[in-house]
Amino acid sequence: RRYASVDALAADLHAYLGGYPVSARPASRWYLVRKFARRNRLAVALASLAALSLVGGLAATRWQMHQAELARSAAERRFADVRQMANQLVFRYHDQIMNLPGAVAVRQALLDAAASYLDGLAAESAGDAALQRELAETYYRLAVLQGETFSPSQERVQSALRNVERATALLAGYAGQPGLTLAALNTAIDMWILRATLKARLGDMADSTDALQRAVQLADLARQRAPEDLQVISRLATLQGRIALSLGANLTHPSLGRVDEARGHWDQAEQLFEQLVRREPGSAEWVHQLAWSQIGQANWGLLAGRLDLALPAALRAIELRDRAAAMKPGDAHFAHQRALARNNLAGVLSALGDHATALARQDEAVAIIDASVEVDPSNKSAQRDGVLVRLARVRQLDGLGRRAEGLVAARQALAALPAAAPNDYYMTRWHAEALSWVARLQRERDPAQAAAAAREAVAMLKALEGDDHAARRWALARATEDLTQALLAGGQQAAAVDAAREALRLWGPQSPGYFKLMRERAKALVEGAPG
Secondary structure (H helix, E strand, O other), X not given: OOOOOHHXXXXXHHHHHOOOOOOOOOOOHHHHHHHHHHHOHHHHHHHHHHHHHHHHHHHHHHHHHHHHHHHHHHHHHHHHHHHHHHHHHHHHHHXXXXXXXXXXXXXXXXXXXXXXXXXXXXXXXXXXXXXXHHHHHHHHHHHHHHHXXXXXXXXXXXXXXXXXHHHHHHHHHHXXXXXXXXXXXHHHHHHHHHHHHHHHHOOOHHHHHHHHHHHHHHHHHHHHHOOOOHHHHHHHHHHHHHHHHXXXXXXXXXXXXXXXXXXXXXXHHHHHHHHHHHHOOOOXXXXXXXXXXXXXXXXXXXXXXXXXXXXXXXXXXXXXXXXXXXXXXXXXXXXHHHHHHXXXXXXXXXXXXXXXXHHHHHHXXXXXXXXXXXXXXXXXXXXXXXXXXXXXXXXXXXXXXXHHHHHHHHHHXXXXXXXXXXXXXXHHXXXXXXHHHHHHHHOOOOHHHHHHHHHHHHHHHHOOOOOOOHHHHHHHHHHHHHHHHXXXXXXXXXXXXXXXXXXXXXXXXXXXXXXXXXXHHHHHHHHOOOO
């Protein structure tokens, strides 16, 4: 019934036996494919396996891409989380407690934690200006905590220098960006100022001067952008004071010895700070900064021999520092600076011969600093200053004729002074100062011991490496003059004359007025020597 002839049936039988489609059923696509697969089992199997492998590979690749994307997203979220946490530690929590009494140890913990997080992100900072800024400002805060000389710190000068160098190295990655905020620009100025201060303290006047110049360049840029901004004006004023110190405006600060030039820069700093106080009379910060300019003026007057200028500036500094501390009673830094203002005034009063009043002011300074140390034992700069203000009392005790008491105080201060870091001119000078007082106060009773102490002071100052700056020469000349007097007291005339000649050479013909009497005494000895 299906076939018209025997031949048609025979054709379907042959097709069936050969695995081909037959005409007796509809030729659907699936029927044709199945017949083809049966005829070509091996080829179809291999092709199917290849197809399955391809599909499986594509599926696996897609799955892997999906997992990689998930991992990348998770890593980006972790990166953002770590960065946010570090920023919270630094720019929120640390900055809020920065000047609270007793905060030094907590600040260290916060900054160490933040730095460890950010160090892990540092490799990703290339090309990311915002991250480079966050890193730089964290390292800068660490440097302030570790070694800023006149605020609560740990007196770790070398560590501070390493961190501020890391901070300034990162500035190249973001400081030139057109979208840099004014706040970031001001902080960049602060970084260079701190670097200049630390480099000067360690005797590297070339690097210190370069850092100040870089700060001035950024300050000029900030002034062009916002000439009336109070923070910009504050940096301009601070730089004037720092330049004055670098030129020669303080006995203890390394300088170039250009004392006459320095006063004009203090005048400019004072004028700018006066402007800030007029614009915001309720700001404790501006009152505090104005006081700094007055202390600078007083120290310049003392060094230059202009006590008529030094005294009113020192008196005003105390009034301003007390006012700033009263305006912000919880600020440990402002409280500490009240003591240093009194120490400054005591030095001027002693130079004027009023040792009794000077001693009273010095004792006030001691009490204030002792209170700071009691509140925060981890504040190493306060501990250091506690020793220094006690050493300064020796001058008043000597002036009041209490020489035995002064000798005991000088020896106690010498024993209590923190060890100076390598090439730390600031602390080395104070060690030499203590030795010089030991020499002065015992030369009548024991000239040999006095000469030994003076020689130790001389050797200590000579051993300093770094640039041969003027303040170092002045300190060395003074210690050499102390040796001169000890040798004279011991009857060693010829050796004393040689020491006096060396002191005169070190002072040079243009030594500041503070050394006038000492220099004249050495000159008289040399001119009166036989031959």
